[in-house]
Amino acid sequence: MKNILLASFAVILSLFTNLLQAQTDHEEHADHINYVVLTRSVPQLKPILLAAEELAAQDGEKFGEFQVVVCGKAVQDLTNKEMMNGFLQKAEKAGVIINACGFSLKKFNVKRSGLPETLRVVENGILHNFELQKKGYLSIEL
Template sequence: MKNTIIILSTLFLFILGTTTSQSQNSYPKKNNYLILSKNIQQLKPILLTAKELAKEDGKKYGDFYVIICGKTVNNIENNTDFISLLEKTTLQHIKVFVCGISLNNSNISADQIPSNLEITDNGILYGFQLIKKGFISLTI
């Protein structure tokens, strides 16, 4: 009888602990977004998309990152339209990164790009790392 009470108590505590940890894991998480782009002309529709997702997600809206890579980095320096759009990304709390490998391949140094762009050593690798952290990803 004593063993039965101990076994039932242990079983009850195990079930309670499992249920509690499952309910904590089901707590609503933030929706984080990542766009890997090879075309800086896409920044304007990206801004519109981020704005709509922020409205749609409400409190569940998390981070929104854009990684620019490829030959399009050649068009960043002194591109007034792009710089204007970058200012809007700051207002919308969107982080824009540029791939360091792409900059190196195009012989562009960090001081040649707008200061509100962040450089990531390897844009593709960083994209995969963000996906592993749960970011919803799209490549355009």
């Protein structure tokens, strides 16, 4: 009986600790509005970057981080310097982080060395999106 009570107390304490941690994570991001967009089309970067600029203007000091995750076959276009140059310049100016999905890179045989240096690679774009959502990021998929 004593072991059951101790085990029950440990489970309740663990759940309470996890709940407090989740609340703390949310509060850390509550003072800023953060965004993440998952896209399967590089040309979609144009309206995404325009939206980021407009949200930054609307949000003012509350504007936080804006990330884009490029997944699927679109990762092949990320190696096209001519296509990407304008997007990357605009993203840098707007403070937008562009990520490439590592799973997609592998699936479509795109070498990381062929990507622009300013691009980040996340191992799993969908998981990265969910992790950011759990931190309070507003999310949309295009």
